Amino acid sequence: MAETDDQPTSQKATLSHSSDVLRALESYxxxxxxxxxxxxxxxxxxxxxxxxxxxxxxxxxFQAVIQFLRKELGWASNEPLxxxxxxxxxxxxxxxxxxxxxxxxxxxxxxxxxx
Numbered sequence: 001m002a003e004t005d006d007q008p009t010s011q012k013a014t015l016s017h018s019s020d021v022l023r024a025l026e027s028y029x030x031x032x033x034x035x036x037x038x039x040x041x042x043x044x045x046x047x048x049x050x051x052x053x054x055x056x057x058x059x060x061x062f063q064a065v066i067q068f069l070r071k072e073l074g075w076a077s078n079e080p081l082x083x084x085x086x087x088x089x090x091x092x093x094x095x096x097x098x099x100x101x102x103x104x105x106x107x108x109x110x111x112x113x114x115x
Contacts, residue, residue, distance in 0.1 A: 034058040036101045036110055038065065040072075043087070043115040047073060053109070058098035062091050069114060084113040 035055040042048045049072060056065060066083060075081055084090050085104050101110045 036097050037108060039109040039111050041111060041113045043113045046115040056097055060097050062095045062097060063093035082115050086111050087113050
């Protein structure tokens with residue numbers, strides 16, 4: 001088995017693996033521009049929004065949804081705001097909108113209840 005290049009086979013495999021890793025990292029760094037339709041529903045005596053459907057970037061964390069909702073409602077950061085997905089559970093702020101949508105979408109919407 002004669003090598004045609006100066007590098008042994010194991011080094012070629014390592015270089016190939018390294019370039020695969022670099023490509024994967026580059027694609028991971030790119031922002032996902034896909035949008036998810038989020039529907040906000042008031043619970044109890046929470047104020048009802050005039051517009052309750054919004055398209056939100058899927059790669060955003062749920063914390064961005066909470067901040068957006070606070071801004072739309074005109075609530076200060078010290079006022080309590082409780083959010084739920086499908087009235088079932090409160091997601092962690094670091095969950096991505098895409099993961100929540102994939103797991104809990106209803107009729108093509110991610111339903112976020114708030115009070």
